[in-house]
Amino acid sequence: xxxxITPYKDSSLGKKEQVTQMFDTISGNYDNLNRVIxxxxxxxxxKKVLKIVSDKKPNYILDIAxxxxxxxxxxxxxxxxxxxxxxxxxxxxxxxxxxxxEKKLSHIIELVLGDSEQMPFDDNSFDAITVGFGVRNFxxxxxxxxxxxxVLKPNGIFVILETxxxxxxxxxxxxxxxxxxxxxxxxxxxxxxxxxxxxxSESAAAFxxxxxxxxxxxxxxxxxxxxxxxxxxxxxxxxxxxx
Numbered sequence: 001x002x003x004x005i006t007p008y009k010d011s012s013l014g015k016k017e018q019v020t021q022m023f024d025t026i027s028g029n030y031d032n033l034n035r036v037i038x039x040x041x042x043x044x045x046x047k048k049v050l051k052i053v054s055d056k057k058p059n060y061i062l063d064i065a066x067x068x069x070x071x072x073x074x075x076x077x078x079x080x081x082x083x084x085x086x087x088x089x090x091x092x093x094x095x096x097x098x099x100x101x102e103k104k105l106s107h108i109i110e111l112v113l114g115d116s117e118q119m120p121f122d123d124n125s126f127d128a129i130t131v132g133f134g135v136r137n138f139x140x141x142x143x144x145x146x147x148x149x150x151v152l153k154p155n156g157i158f159v160i161l162e163t164x165x166x167x168x169x170x171x172x173x174x175x176x177x178x179x180x181x182x183x184x185x186x187x188x189x190x191x192x193x194x195x196x197x198x199x200x201s202e203s204a205a206a207f208x209x210x211x212x213x214x215x216x217x218x219x220x221x222x223x224x225x226x227x228x229x230x231x232x233x234x235x236x237x238x239x240x241x242x243x
Contacts, residue, residue: 022199023089024090024091027068027092027095030095033187036186041235042133045230045231045235046161048230049159049237052237053157056157057078057079058080058127059082059127061126062083062084062126062130062151063083063131063132064087064129064148065087065134065135065137066086066096067089067092067096067133068095069093069096069100072100072111073100073103073105075130076108078128080127083108084112085111086113086119088113088115096111116131117144117147118147119147119150122151123150124152125151125152125153126153128156128159129151129156129157130159130161132160132162133161134162136204142220145217149221154242155241158217158239158241159237159240160213160236160237160239161235161236161237162236164204164207164235164236165204165233166232166234167210171232171233175233210229210236214227217238222240224239224241225238225239225240226238226239226240
């Protein structure tokens with residue numbers, strides 16, 4: 001179901017090209033939008049991802065769909081030797097590179113333009129791989145996960161932070177009202193690209209979460225798969241490993 005959701009439904013482009021175009025368009029406002037949409041709670045979620053990754057003491061980290069580099073910059077606290085951020089949007093990476101330079105982290109963090117489903121990395125390259133709010137934008141989820149498994153080292157950890165839909169009352173109803181009525185208004189305040197923000201909301205609601213995503217990870221070949229719902233289930237952190 002999620003793969004049918006595209007940002008610009010009248011476009012002749014595929015989902016991947018449309019997502020790239022969308023994020024290039026909203027890159028300048030993306031960080032501010034994240035803070036407002038989540039009321040700043042996304043920072044807390046990222047810190048939990050940091051804790052999970054830090055416990056593994058990784059030397060080489062890959063942050064996929066790194067966007068403007070928020071998570072990659074936070075992961076510098078792991079004391080990793082090298083952090084690579086990968087994204088298909090040149091516009092998002094341009095913002096991210098400026099942030100990395102301002103933080104004086106260019107010697108640790110490298111931001112690379114590339115496709116998560118065809119990554120320019122050797123097999124077994126990374127001790128830890130993260131994706132923050134990006135897997136729902138994959139054109140082919142299983143293909144993306146297979147590629148991640150390929151470049152992850154044996155015993156390495158894969159951590160996903162992604163939006164999800166609360167399953168309990170009244171959080172489920174509150175989430176539905178917020179995403180359908182409030183989120184579009186917030187989007188209009190930050191950008192004229194209304195279709196982009198509609199996509200962000202629509203794709204979050206349609207994307208598989210919880211045990212459904214766990215099963216896709218297991219089918220791809222990951223082991224030790226765990227889902228950890230956050231803030232009443234509006235987001236979920238997933239962790240998995242490789243044999």
